[in-house]
Amino acid sequence: MWRPLLLILYCLAASARAEAPAIDFATGEWPPYVSRSFTADGVFADMVRQACRRAGYNARFHYMSWPRAEAEVKAGRAAAAFPYRPTPERQRDFDFSPPLIHSSSYFFYYKPRLANPPGGFRSLTDLRAYRIGVQLGYWYQPLFKQSRLNTLNTNDEENAIRLLRAGHLDLAPLTLERGLFLIRTQAAGHEREFAYIPTPLDKATPLGLMYSRSYPDIAKLRRAIDRTLQAMQADGSLQAIYQRNFPELKPRR
Template identity: 30%
Template sequence: MSGVCHAKQLTIAIGEYPPFASREYPQQGIVPKIIRAAFGAQGYTVKFEFMPWGRSFASALKGHYDAAAFWFCVPERKKDFYCSDPLYYEATYFYFHKRKPLQDWQNLSELNHFNIGATTGYSYTEEFWQFAKRGVLKVDTVTTDIQNFKKMIKGRIDLFPMATIPAKHLLKKHFTAEEIEQIAYHPRPLMVESSHLLFLKQSKQSKLLLQAFNQGLKAIKESGKYDTILNSVGSFKTSSSKYIFLR
């Protein structure tokens, strides 16, 4: 295989986050669709390798992949990675069991009397993890979102932060109608963040790939292909001509 041909074929590490990304889907979800379309517009083909989120990030950090999908561009990640233009924006809310409802809240410190579930490898917010480290918040971490919802049903946790579209998908697939009826979420978001493709700074080709991806992403947005892919999963609202936020 020639060097030029090899450079056009990329392998990207990714984790399960249906309906945005899953190995179970024929085209692996809307995020892989967006990434393939953006890189495809620049002449690249992409293969995704699914693994637990923590391992996918660690493998990308070791240089085993051309990029890592898809992550919040928080300060600690910027030390080692270049962040692409936003793939999409997502709001994360606290889900709760109706037997112990979450009333109105303004500051995370007000939630110190709740047992909170978290998923390994997720960013949430710096304040969230600082409060957990200091014991201001009682946070118990497991490896998957479904484990957290199961713990909530059993009364082992009271709150769990997650975005609405993947939460709705997960609940519908793995829980009964009676169980789903017991769960709600508070309308005040914990955070609204953008997701990005990450390129390792130590890799010589990363700047080239970053530029190619951003150009391709811009192209599919201008052509309308981006909107078609994104809106195929659920309900969206446009807050500006540049970004689309998840409800």
Template identity: 30%
Template sequence: MPLRLLLLLMCLCIGSALRAEEVLRIAADRWPPYADQGLPGNGVAVDMVRAALKRAGFASAYIEVPWPRVLHGVKNGEYDLVADAWYTPEREVYGEYSEPYLINRVRLIKRRGSSITFTRLADLYPYRIAVVRGYSYSADFNNDPQLQRVPVFSFVNAAMMLQVGRVDLTLEDEITARHHFNGDLAEVKEQLEFLPVPLAENGLRILVSRHNPRHAEIVAAFDKAIREMKADGSYDALMREHGL
């Protein structure tokens, strides 16, 4: 075998080995039941993302940090991807989105017995609304300058502020809110209630940092793996394992 060809094959083998050893750093904030180190598989979203990446040939590791740090870490390349992001065009500057792999139904929450109603955003203008810092709820909600948004660190924080009257409303994915109402917010859940009309339905996606030179490849491989998992039943099986 010519020396040049031998050297080329050696380089290809070394490159393949390095790629195989690459571990994608997945970041998310605690957001049960989607992301939570205290839950099986670190939550259904993290479990789903890691399963799809594994099928696509990527090793991964999960770290749980506050949401502002998640986004900052993906911006500067500290983390390779966010496990559970809603779409906003601003984030496409520093990350590439996958197709949605789950759907979140965002609902407003008020104190039980409150007269607040909602059919359009203008109905909410008189009220103080607790929102988690850095979260994107819907394009219209995020960008409406007349809404009185009160930034907080977590949904639990928002719900407690709502219960004592420091804000008039908060909002969250319905499954996440019910998870908290059956857990760490059990003492206040009878004092709060959902408004009937949902604010939005958002697709849950991974957001891969553009600092990773393989970001487009990772997104394409992830989307393909999710399609395969839905086709062979492993997607539904994983959802059932998490009680969804």
């Protein structure tokens, strides 16, 4: 008697899920925050998916390059891109969600290749003597240009780790989670040969959704998702997802 009833309830629940409206999100490979190779696509995608589900939507992720993700959101072909930090330049064209994660960036270095690393810095101009790897489109580029730092464009952050080990770079700016993850995966067995300047490049900075202003029904979607994210922050859901993805993350200075 119970089996037919349970089957009916399951089918009704599955039907309700299938009929939930889909929202298109643009994102890219940036482990450990988001990656197709991770369970639930990584910590950030897991947060976005659960927020959408609680708000009554299905999250649909489209992986692409970061410049294209920004273009897709600006053109209204994606509701939002993630993870992004609000900057004055971006806020001219986009709106931002409440933060899902706060993270700081640090200058990582390879100790065998940098005998006298800076113990800290008061201004970015203090780092002009160092070769610093950067990625196109990243938030820090205007700051580095303004401070006239000696920068070298690298293909990606994985390559920056390799260039540090080869001695072609002195410093590489990376978020803490990203830097420690890359060192573990790109230089396994040599983790203690890396360190980072204890002065953060930025304060604990919010990473969130960068919303389109022209995606269909974006005002309604944004209100629903933002309310859900605020509720998940209040009830500890976002922190629980973070801790599940980073159970052993410990800063190594």
